[in-house]
Amino acid sequence: MITFLEHRVLEQIDILGEDIVSFLQALIRIPTVNPPGEAYDPCARLIGNWLGELGFDVNYIVARDHADHSSAYPRVNVFGKLSGKMAMPALHLNGHTDVVPAGEGWTVDPFGGEIKDGRVYGRGACDMKGGIAAALFAVAAIREAGIELRGTVEFSGTVDEESGGFAGMAYLAQQGLISPRRTSYVIIPEPLNVDRICLGHRGVYWFQIDTIGHIAHGSMPFLGVNAVELMGRVLNHIDTHLHPALSVRSTDMPVEPPEARRATLNINGIHGGQTQAGVGTPCVADRCTAIFDRRFLKEEPFETVRQEISDILTYLKMRHTDFKAELSDLMVVHPVETDKETDLVQTTARTIRDVLQTSPEYIASPGTYDHKHVFNIGHVDQCIAYGPGLLHLAHQPDEYCEIEHLIQSCKVMALTAMRLLGT
Numbered sequence: 208m209i210t211f212l213e214h215r216v217l218e219q220i221d222i223l224g225e226d227i228v229s230f231l232q233a234l235i236r237i238p239t240v241n242p243p244g245e246a247y248d249p250c251a252r253l254i255g256n257w258l259g260e261l262g263f264d265v266n267y268i269v270a271r272d273h274a275d276h277s278s279a280y281p282r283v284n285v286f287g288k289l290s291g292k293m294a295m296p297a298l299h300l301n302g303h304t305d306v307v308p309a310g311e312g313w314t315v316d317p318f319g320g321e322i323k324d325g326r327v328y329g330r331g332a333c334d335m336k337g338g339i340a341a342a343l344f345a346v347a348a349i350r351e352a353g354i355e356l357r358g359t360v361e362f363s364g365t366v367d368e369e370s371g372g373f374a375g376m377a378y379l380a381q382q383g384l385i386s387p388r389r390t391s392y393v394i395i396p397e398p399l400n401v402d403r404i405c406l407g408h409r410g411v412y413w414f415q416i417d418t419i420g421h422i423a424h425g426s427m428p429f430l431g432v433n434a435v436e437l438m439g440r441v442l443n444h445i446d447t448h449l450h451p452a453l454s455v456r457s458t459d460m461p462v463e464p465p466e467a468r469r470a471t472l473n474i475n476g477i478h479g480g481q482t483q484a485g486v487g488t489p490c491v492a493d494r495c496t497a498i499f500d501r502r503f504l505k506e507e508p509f510e511t512v513r514q515e516i517s518d519i520l521t522y523l524k525m526r527h528t529d530f531k532a533e534l535s536d537l538m539v540v541h542p543v544e545t546d547k548e549t550d551l552v553q554t555t556a557r558t559i560r561d562v563l564q565t566s567p568e569y570i571a572s573p574g575t576y577d578h579k580h581v582f583n584i585g586h587v588d589q590c591i592a593y594g595p596g597l598l599h600l601a602h603q604p605d606e607y608c609e610i611e612h613l614i615q616s617c618k619v620m621a622l623t624a625m626r627l628l629g630t
């Protein structure tokens with residue numbers, strides 16, 4: 208049931224339609240490419256200026272002590288707060304301002320923000336500048352309709368999500384800006400289709416294995432131990448034992464696509480031996496390094512996931528006296544999942560039903576996004592990803608966002624905000 212007040216806001220969003228599109232175009236035209244993290248400052252200012260006009264208290268939060276921050280590529284986040292009559296409940300809307308490089312294969316200017324056939328084209332159109340525009344105008348429409356929210360709205364545009372979010376959402380959470388004391392709910396408008404609510408994601412374990420051999424002249428390999436051959440044993444064991452074991456483990460989480468409901472392992476890259484100008488030297492390879500990306504399920508405790516890898520190395524050491532290897536952890540992200548029965552999920556679901564006249568689908572993401580920092584560092588347990596755009600278009604050439612989806616998700620976010628915070 209949509210109330211009279213809510214109708215006013217929906218009408219306001221229809222009136223604001225062209226402004227939402229122009230704002231998205233302006234965002235796309237700022238090429239916030241990561242790496243290296245270009246133009247973060249002007250993008251933060253564009254969002255900040257808008258927030259200021261809407262009555263938000265605006266701060267620019269620069270992750271100065273972060274390794275990727277430099278004067279050429281400053282890590283500038285924007286954080287706005289619109290105080291309601293009460294400090295709580297508080298809804299935090301967050302979007303990452305960075306985009307991946309354009310890459311090859313475009314038929315339009317990736318930073319032109321061109322409109323064609325009811326779509327806005329450009330790098331970041333769906334992932335996720337469309338979401339930022341829709342979320343901002345959800346608040347704008349409530350204000351334009353002359354409605355004051357009882358609770359508080361916060362809005363952040365954060366950097367570096369595409370490279371882990373450590374100078375962005377993680378940094379805000381470390382500063383205490385995302386915390387149960389001030390944050391009740393977080394919505395991240397990532398491109399997951401307007402009728403789907405994303406509850407969380409699988410875990411990530413990035414690790415490195417180094418096999419250590421013994422250098423010798425390439426003409427007398429029997430005098431050395433070849434580290435590439437040692438790595439071959441690791442890969443062979445993964446192929447014959449680990450892959451089959453992982454492929455039968457599945458999760459209850461509704462991960463999309465369904466193939467990603469299994470535990471997976473990817474070999475990201477491998478390098479062995481010495482190279483000189485790209486040509487191998489006449490030596491027995493004394494070191495080989497490989498990087499692996501293990502995605503684990505919420506049903507798999509991390510200690511077991513790590514132990515399973517270290518057990519492979521122990522087993523190979525027992526079988527072969529010349530086998531020497533080291534395991535190092537590069538990154539660990541634990542799985543996160545917001546409970547379906549929470550206010551945030553149920554209110555968003557009801558709003559999708561009312562606005563779009565369809566039942567929402569609950570999903571989880573195969574890869575991670577900033578939800579991990581909201582939960583693991585900020586300890587806020589009600590967080591979802593919900594926003595315009597189609598997931599499969601993210602990071603592709605000719606990325607676009609349907610204008611209709613922008614408007615629809617803006618309506619859903621506006622009414623969700625009103626229902627969660629009260630008017």
Ligand SMILES: [Zn+2]
Pocket residue numbers: 303334335368397398576
């Ligand atoms: Zn994204």
